[in-house]
Amino acid sequence: MPDNKFYSNSDDLSIDTLLEETKMQIDAAPGEASSILHDDAMPRAAELRPSVSYDTQEYVPVQNVPQQPAQPDFMPDFGDAFADYGVYEQPAEQMPMEEYEQEDYEDELMTQDEDPKPKKPKRKTGKRIIPLFVKVLLYVVIVGVVAVGLGYGAWECVKDVLAFGRASDEVTLTVKEGDTVEDIAQQLHDKGVIKYPWLFEFYCDFTDSADKIEPNKDGEAYTLYYNYDYHALIAGMRNHITRTEVRVMIPEGYTAAQIFDLMEEKKVCTVEQLKDCASNYEFDYWFLEDVAYGESNRLEGFLYPDTYDFYEEDEPERVLDKLLSNFNKKFGEEAREKLNALNVKLEERWRSAGYGDDYIDENRFTVRDLMCVASMIEKEAAAYDEAGNISSVIYNRLCNPADYPFLNIDATVVYALGGSVDGALTYEDTQVDSPYNTYVVKGLPAGPICNPGLSSISAALYPKDTNYFYYALDTQTGYHHFSETYAEHNEFLEGQDYG
Template structure:
């Protein structure tokens, strides 16, 4: 009897202790690493996975108390998938009600292939659902804040549609786009065709940005990449207008003149050999793929036909004939 009473007493103490701990846990405000935290629950995630995510993002210190809370409420299957904007100071109970009520706050922004970094920043500045943290920052301050080590932001962000919780900062969105580009570029680099004249993935990114700006017809990307690589291999200058236009900056008025082609800048590929020092725009995955898997072509020249497509030529004499034929229709020779 004495042992039974001791066991009952111990059980009672444990139950009281458990209830006291759970009560304390349920009503104690949580302190997040930042004022707000974006939290995504993917479809099909179970309670244990969700609780571990909460720990990894610094929302919870350990997962088991939250798991016990949800199971005690018999709502283990009640948490809904989606993107949430969680605020520091919520109690675990308020956190649970947010996740179970499905109070998702999601918006999106699209970065377009061929955009410059300045255009990306403008799109972020114009978006009403974005928290504008970087408006007064220089490009290099943004780069430092997102952990980028490159000397220029141009071309380093992956063009895509990004979904985010309202109130997410422009800096966080840029960091996501930067990480996305790093992952896509590295994966493509590891699968590149043999014998390419690039020393680094960054050089391939520069070429991809040129291909992106030169291509009006998707099916020609790999051919245009092949033409430029043919030129690089024999030491011929790339002679591509989009790099000249980029180097002109705000001085470009929509018309590219002969004097512009003769004026030397770091981006003038008519006056300087090799690749320009940085990308000239944000290339999409198709342009990156073309730069790393160029078409095997004997062409060294191309001229625009005026409909977005090009006429490719092997020799300068062939090219000159194509120029005569298509420039009369408004095409552009390369």
């Protein structure tokens, strides 16, 4: 190690020893010390030390600094420690200083013998809690929106594939030689048969159905229906399929079960196909909004009796939709206004009988309630002339539930027993446990008991104004006899022989 005339040649000098030895050298050689410590010869320590601002932490270089005596090799870096004594080693290049935190700067001022004070752990403040909460909330919202969007989109696709809610109207389509699946999908979309052409294309690719679609022969267009699902649309665009038309006449008063049997007899659909469709298929009609799924007779009352044209081996959805669509046309806006007028009259009668708002709101007639009354009229009336009187008996009892809690309609018992009874009803028959049996269930039955015609629906909307509460079949005339009191009713029954 090179000699230095100010310091001892020792490898284990402490800071205090160095300071003391330096002081002794200055006292011993004031002239030499003066050349080192003189203000004009050497800048003050304050000028040599970097200018640090805790706000800006900017290094200010000092110009024209004289060359300082070389530091001994055994002092690795005591520039800061000796700053107050005028001994400072000028850096070779004045580079911009790194930015320091206040704690880092204080650490550099410590001497080697000092033990650094343990830093206190920084206390986390609540400043980041709110931003973190906002981020989490935003993430949850985004995920929720995406999930809802995907769910809605998936449901829309399912509706398009299965043709939910479409009408049963016919539509013609021409498939030319050379038409691609994309061309056909676009035609279907333009005619309003499908909503998503790309989905139809994907379905054809996924099911390998593209090759099953054939161009029209002899220029005849394919006859399709709006309520055809994708499978039926593809099947309907094949020339080798010949479809035989069948005309079916549905009588007034037929039950859903009877209609299903008739359709199977005409080779339109099987009973099981129609039952499954009636129980579970989602038909998009306002009058079915509150009708629960799961029962094969859930469409009872709305399968409008009329004459229809079907195909052999037709689609059950299209078959039932044709009947429901016909009811929807017959029971239009005018009929709904008549139902509202009927409710006004019923409300007046209930109020006059002492019933309040709660009872009235609970028993206000819906279109299904109206069809319950119409179906009972359809089954009970022996002739059209009786329909108005039978309707009046039903409403007279409904408006006086305290005195007449049960309607006692025989046709509801027959429906509860499966639709047919051998001979006259017995007392045991009238006690059968069923929500349709009006001998044991107060008020209206659980639903319509058949599919009534227009005359019975009209009688339900316009009951006659009578005081009748009873009626019974006159075995001599084949018509019904109507009575106002129970005594009159019993007197009439005594003269009848019902076998």
